[in-house]
Amino acid sequence: MASSKTVLAAIFTASLYFTATLAFPAHHEGAYPIGQSPKPDLSPDYYRATCPQADEIVVSVLKKAIAKEQRIAASLLRLLFHDCFVQGCDASVLLDDNDGVVSEKNAIPNKNSIRGFEVIDEIKAALEEACPHTVSCADTIALAARGSTVLSGGPYWEIPLGRKDSKTANMMLANKNLPPPNATLHRLVKFFQRQGLDKVDLVALSGSHTIGMARCVSFKQRLYNQHRDNKPDKTLEKLFYQTLASVCPRTGGDSSIRPLDFASPAKFDNTYYKLILEGRGLLNSDQVLWTGNDPEIAELVRSYAENESLFFEHYVNSIIKMGNISPLTGYNGEIRKNCRVANKNI
Known part of the structure; x- marks a missing residue:
């Protein structure tokens, strides 16, 4: 502290x-x-x-x-x-x-x-x-x-x-x-546009997930039934999937919590974006920033992962705007x- x-x-x-x-x-x-x-x-x-x-x-x-x-x-x-x-x-x-x-x-x-x-x-x-x-x-x-x-x-x-x-x-x-934690990228963009916020704001403000926790119920769909096919989200990195599945079983455990950024959960930094590049974003709404087939948004994720100062600049601008x-x-x-x-x- x-x-x-x-x-x-x-x-x-x-x-x-x-x-x-x-x-x-x-x-x-x-x-x-x-x-x-x-x-x-x-x-x-x-x-x-x-x-x-x-x-x-x-x-x-x-x-x-x-x-x-x-x-x-x-x-x-x-x-x-x-x-x-x-x-x-x-x-x-x-x-x-x-x-x-x-x-x-x-x-x-x-x-x-x-x-x-x-x-x-x-x-x-x-x-x-x-x-x-x-x-x-x-x-x-x-x-x-x-x-x-x-x-x-x-x-x-x-x-x-x-x-x-x-x-x-x-x-x-x-x-x-x-927006719900399982939102698609298209829906996330619409949610933010409704508030007068753009794609930069979406990606920058999502960086708030560099600290904090989420309940199992918020990401369980990704582990067991991502596309209503009883299969996990293919974009999940395998070891990360195994770790999550061990604490969030298919049945029960909905209130168990996991850090949104397991590498530095108490520090406000740009690690959140680095994890997304590795397939280790916790929520669907996190990972789709990279896998959602939007080049502008994906480039922002990469830029913030490489440049923490840029992330901080944009974050400040976007949170004032919000x-x-x-x-x-x-x-x-x-x-x-x-x-x-x-x-x-x-």
Whole structure:
């Protein structure tokens, strides 16, 4: 786990490093979806006057949580993805079932899978104590995702802040918009295009799987019935297949977990892409980036495997872009006191 000095060093280095113009590919120079500019109310300095210690508070809670369970870093990063892909980055994913609210937590892609809510609760409580009714839950998710990435050895990025929280959730949209782990490459591209994200964003953001775990049920199809023919996925490297089959039997064991990147599961690096080139991507949605017969996407996988700096550059660009999906700003939405409940229900 990174020390405070390491995090500060990363922040300083990143402030110099990421000012450089991205050299590849040219069509991905902008940090926002085509036709969308940064919301004027969003700014990295949004809390400078009202809660300047916000990021320090977030990182302080994260350090304790990650020290207790390294896996939680990936879970918090995943929360940002699962929030932004459903009616925008508005913390709707945090809402529990309540009057007029059907929680997204019960959607098929989230149920018994998405996690990290208790850490968000702890961060929010600390923020409320220091700066009451100031930092939104949506921004808390974004700050926790960045902090988790940096503390895992990944890049730092400037987050445009000032999002407000939704008062409603949308389970139907969560079922529709969140790609399943067995998705084909064609479907993955469509899922991302629906959010204004392109192929570069797809490949770069998939690199979030350089940390974290997945349940057996998420990849069992690849082991035993990939094409509904009772045969394994031919793209699986043989020894990797044998290892997975030993911990994920044909019957039972669905809740057993395996690292998405078994070579360096706690370190945010480019090993994820190297494993994909070797046929050792865990999920179908990982491996098809290489085997899905899309030359542009395959070349990105190869480039990131060979050049970690390029991966970090593109990742930062894409996660900023994703964080700008339909945020609520100004008088839209609210700042929830409790991230699990809209203020009207407190």
